[in-house]
Amino acid sequence: MLKGIDPRLNADVLYALRAMGHGDVLAVVDMNFPAAAIASKTAYGELLRMENLTAGDALEAILSLMPLDTFVSDFAARMEASGDASKVAGVQVEAQAAIDAAEGRPRPMGSVGRFDFYDKAASAFAVLQTGERRFYGCFLLRKGVIEPGV
Amino acid sequence: MLKGIDPRLNADVLYALRAMGHGDVLAVVDMNFPAAAIASKTAYGELLRMENLTAGDALEAILSLMPLDTFVSDFAARMEASGDASKVAGVQVEAQAAIDAAEGRPRPMGSVGRFDFYDKAASAFAVLQTGERRFYGCFLLRKGVIEPGV
Numbered sequence: 001m002l003k004g005i006d007p008r009l010n011a012d013v014l015y016a017l018r019a020m021g022h023g024d025v026l027a028v029v030d031m032n033f034p035a036a037a038i039a040s041k042t043a044y045g046e047l048l049r050m051e052n053l054t055a056g057d058a059l060e061a062i063l064s065l066m067p068l069d070t071f072v073s074d075f076a077a078r079m080e081a082s083g084d085a086s087k088v089a090g091v092q093v094e095a096q097a098a099i100d101a102a103e104g105r106p107r108p109m110g111s112v113g114r115f116d117f118y119d120k121a122a123s124a125f126a127v128l129q130t131g132e133r134r135f136y137g138c139f140l141l142r143k144g145v146i147e148p149g150v
Numbered sequence: 151m152l153k154g155i156d157p158r159l160n161a162d163v164l165y166a167l168r169a170m171g172h173g174d175v176l177a178v179v180d181m182n183f184p185a186a187a188i189a190s191k192t193a194y195g196e197l198l199r200m201e202n203l204t205a206g207d208a209l210e211a212i213l214s215l216m217p218l219d220t221f222v223s224d225f226a227a228r229m230e231a232s233g234d235a236s237k238v239a240g241v242q243v244e245a246q247a248a249i250d251a252a253e254g255r256p257r258p259m260g261s262v263g264r265f266d267f268y269d270k271a272a273s274a275f276a277v278l279q280t281g282e283r284r285f286y287g288c289f290l291l292r293k294g295v296i297e298p299g300v
Binding site: 005010014016017065146 | 163
């Protein structure tokens with residue numbers, strides 16, 4: 001483990017978060033997601049794992065290090081429920097809370113349909129699978145920047 | 151880059167620091183060291199790089215995350231100058247200052263002879279080469295632990 005680093009972030013995840021640059025996307029997905037298959041199409045090429053954690057807990061750890069994009073409106077998105085795009089599942093409420101806490105202000109995420117999400121995940125930098133078992137525990141996070149002197 | 155992480159720590163270095171456990175050694179070496187050859191014998195197997203940095207600056211960044219071992223006396227060591235084991239080179243004074251600053255107290259490092267250093271680096275977790283050009287800018291750092299709740 002390391003000083004001041006959330007121990008839920010394993011070595012592979014640390015590598016990927018640091019290797020990402022401005023605008024790169026991390027897809028954080030649940031246990032039903034076709035994660036290994038889609039991860040194989042990404043720049044990173046392998047599936048990252050944060051096992052036995054809810055989506056909200058994983059996002060809390062990830063966002064303790066990763067800045068979200070402040071240049072665009074699609075800095076984060078949830079997967080829409082089939083047949084009810086406006087429904088926000090409980091797991092998504094928890095994810096939104098993790099985003100708001102990390103950003104220090106309410107920053108509502110957007111949403112994308114299931115198959116659009118698959119496409120966006122395939123063109124992401126990497127796919128990270130959590131231990132989340134609730135449906136629609138799938139999110140896209142777009143990396144922001146760190147200003148000089150911070 | 152990442153929130154609160156020294157940007158001098160690249161993705162490979164972050165991976166290795168996180169992957170190391172208690173007692174594992176990181177060899178931080180200068181530009182004349184046979185770094186690639188000896189790195190090939192380590193557990194990590196590839197040479198880590200922090201280019202264009204002095205040894206002191208590299209140690210400052212590394213030790214911002216990596217705890218030093220508090221269970222043993224050989225938590226850190228410098229390479230001894232040939233023919234004058236007691237001589238502490240300027241580059242080694244800077245490294246000691248980085249260690250003391252990270253530990254919050256004076257913690258004098260030990261020393262090992264050149265060929266003993268080669269052996270110890272080969273059995274280290276990884277070898278990391280800095281941009282240090284001054285002779286004897288070579289150090290062994292042994293990883294410590296993070297207590298629960300910290």
